[in-house]
Amino acid sequence: MNNLLAGIIPGEGGLEATGSGKYNIAIGLMALLTVVGVAAGVHSLYVGHEHTFGVSRGVPWGILIAAYVFFVVTSTGLCIVSSVGHVFGFQNFNPIAKRAVFMSIGTIIAGFLVIAFEIENSWRMPVGNVIGANPTSNIWWMGTLYGAYLFFMMIEFVMLQMDKHKVATGFGLAGLLTGVVAHSNLGAVFGLLNGREFWHGPYMPIYFITSAAMSGCVAIIFFTYIAYKANGWKMSDEMKKSMEAVAKMGALMMAIIIFFTSWKMITGVTGQPPGKYEAMQALLSGPYAMNFWVGEVALGMLIPFIIILAVKGRNMNALFIAALAGMVGIFFMRYDLVIVGQLVPAYHGMGLVDYPDLLTYIPSLHENLVVLGGIAFCGLTFLMGEKLFRGHVSENH
């Protein structure tokens, strides 16, 4: 066992974490917030979600689902970005690959943590998913495949650490395939619901995969920059070139997402399609307008896109600002998608009296704390990973 661990955790070489006071405080803070989040989740489990969460009969999915989607999309994206180098052989993407694989594991576990507290009886899942497996259920596919995905990514990471690159590539490909199928099924969870016009259609799975690629690019720039800045390391030229390549791929993905979002807007508004129109209007000019225009469009799409193009992907500080804006904006994208899709009530447009035009949802304190816990857990894994794996440096292979 010790020999196995020694083969995986590098004792020397690579980059050494600072171990400074600030670093330790950061780790301590992340750990504390994780515990707070878990405590809020356990408390909710004990007293019942209906007393602690803001979800309702009409809006059963809240910020916890949005956070889960955020983490899982980011994880799949990091897997995609890491596979561009490892699986498809684009040398430019190799320097960021190890960190990307590690963080794809970190983010998916954070996602599982968040959803474990969202689902009322999560302990029934392992049994229920097996004995009651339902192949027409996208949730079933997603749950099963993400389990397999986590397994493949963990093995890939171990293989990378042990320098067994051929095996790592094999598992990387397996992880990529299961991740992409699992992720499109997550999109299909929303897209195949005939009753929810805002979500229904082939767009969701496609949008989710493209969005994942964008998130992955943004996330790896974000994590790499912080790792180097926080520890006082200097980026090698290969690393800078790698960041530039990732940033450009990210910009391309943003362009596609801008295109997708524009057409989603247009199809949601033209001809006022019932069910879809009311939801779209909530985003464009209604209660979620700030979320949409400032959060999604400005922070999530336009600002990062413009910054990356302006510096041609070369200025690391600018790239970080773009990545930071992107991460925040992407969270808004997930939140708006999950919530707004449920706001149009079932019997809309029937001339009902005392019937809301749009339902409402506000995240509760407990929900916010669990999300914070998930984010903190992600940060904790990140910081500890930098220390344990000495900066995820990969030799040229």
Next chain:
Amino acid sequence: MKIDDLEQMESEDLSTLPSAERRKFLKFGLAVTGMYLGGSVLSLSSVKNVHAAGVVPEIGKYPYSPHYSMVLREKLCIDCERCKDACVKTNHVPHYGFRTTILEKRRSLGGEKFETTFMPVLCNHCNRPPCVRVCPTTATWKDEKTGIVVMNPGRCIGCKTCMTACPYNARYFKEETRAVDKCDFCLEARLSKGETTTSCVEACPADVRVFGNLADPESRVSQLVHSPETMVWVLRPETGAVPNVFYINS
């Protein structure tokens, strides 16, 4: 190129094609034409008598026995809510939820006048239930015998996908059982114990709710939905769920 060289080159016009090549080409052309002709004939001949499909299943085509349905004669509803009370009592529905409820529609009759209609809604026990399709653990399914969409609360993980998938807001999460709950046509409370109606049907004083076996041509539900000059509709047909709760205007 020089003119002499050009003259030496092989001619590329049709005069140099051997007749074998020409025959091959003609055969190919005939084969393609034949396929098109055959396809067109086939496609025309497969057009059967396409009659307009209504919301009520065709007589004789009932997959369930008994094929339980409910007919709602909404014009007679007075919103007394006795059906809701009966349902709550019979099925232990908590105060924060409902298995059936009554919605109010208002229609303008011009000027200041308007017409109010009360519309009871409940689980439609759809023939293509979106809730059954999405459940990851098969905690809900359509009973093979009766067609009732039933719940197994012990299997429910509380992911609430069925609640999001249902186009009719028929499901809610019940704290007491830690599972999603919905109307089961009183299967557990009454039908399985020998009764033949649901409690809401029995409680209604205005004969709004009619329950029975759609597959039995003698049953009242069957006769109601097949009465001439009656408008029969279902809620949100565009979702493709094929509900088994019918609204009529008689």
